[in-house]
Amino acid sequence: MRGAVPRAASWGLAALLVAGWQAAGSAVPGARALVSTPVLVARRIVEIAGNGVLWHNLVPTLEETVGGLALGLVVGVAGGVLMARSRFAATVLDPYVVGINGLPRVALGPFFVVWFGIGILSKVMLAVSIVFVVVLFNTREGIASIDADLVDVLRSMRASRWQMLRTVVLPSLVPWLLASIKIGIGLALTGAVVGELVGASAGLGWYITNSLNIIDMTGAVTALLVMGVLAMAMYYAVLIVERRLLAWRGEPGAGH
Template sequence: MTATVTPPLPATDVASTKRSRRGRKLSRTTIIGRWVAALLFVALLLAWELGGLAGGQRMFSRPTLVVERFIDMVATGDLWHNLFATVWAMLGGLVIGMVVGVVLGVLMGKFAIAGTIFDPYVIGINGLPRVALGPFLVVWFGIGLFSKMILAASLVFVGVLFNVREGVESVDKDLVDAMRSMRASRWELTKDVLIPSLAPWLFAALKVAIGFALTGAVIGELVGASEGLGWYISNALSVIDITGAVTALVLLALLALVMYLIVIVIERRYLHWRSAAR
């Protein structure tokens, strides 16, 4: 009888097989994690409902009452009116904060003198409680949209600045030197080295900045406003309408979640090469 010897797989096939097994394992882990998260969510809702029925309704309301209030807000138009006011304040502050943070971060990362000049101011602004700044912005700019945008931007730009500065300082110097040895222009260095190196830092900053921008917008609405979800919370609590306040809180959480998922989708499309490398 002749023994059959199976030739060893090429190195590339072995690596591909390992990746596919790891992908299947990650897929199973993801599915299990999502099921556990869904069950935990249902358990929390059930505990909240039972707690409300047991006497906690005056403090925390109940999910069924929140759904009823949500439907009522949709029917009366209060939902869209207040939601859009908060969204515009958040997006405006996010854009302003991102632009200021990116510009200052690049300057401070590339030029030491810029870091020396701006560091004390950035540290001072970062240490300033923004809640205390809110009433001043209302006095200076009124209760309109602009004061909320500035407050949100003041929360956003510091974190973006730190991330961008760190990204600029961590750019591979050997890669820059190699590009320069090939007589790459300044635009080619920016397009092919700086932007790809900064992209992961920017997306990481953006994920955190969403929460900061929403926080700044809501704080501004709590301090002084005539519309918005923050204003709705303040107005509801002033008449002991716990269900209304909790409904607005749930809407804020959903808004933050939706914005975060949008960033995740954009990041996966733009940084697909990074996911493949991982």
């Protein structure tokens, strides 16, 4: 097993942080109202997992995040391919992409809630607006870095456009797409949760707002923690897929 020591150290650090949190929350006067404690949060998780409140709020956030990420990938890849292949499209669209990229997209939250309602759609759209730009940039960069000799070999054997796409272009983009997805998870979650903070009737973001309204710090911290775990779970799921797809690189860490 590779890296057993650093992994143990990572868990050790987590234990230390939780212990410190518990000590601070219970020893420092007034701190419990500000940060709650791990014991209270653990009890809350068991409670809301039992009565269904956890799933009622986790599922919408998960749907918004995955939906936003997936749609953001489709829009980003399509835009990136279009702009990489067509100089005309690149010239026309470049200022808009740069503009959107510079715009703090969380400011779109209130607009999207007005336009798309307080349901799941407004959050998905917000997530898409944040995710797609990163995917688009990565796709363009990925296409620009395709090995010209590979393209020429296929062209010399008269490959069709579709064969070229399937055999050279898409496989070349896989590492770039995986990188986009790994960055995109956090971005999509941000979009989903900001949307929920602005206006929603369920979701982890909504659960935070609702808890703070009734001065329930334990509830708010619990939701935050669940978000963190959700993001980590998605990230590691992508790593597993990546290990399979990029096995040809013979990367370290593949065998354990």
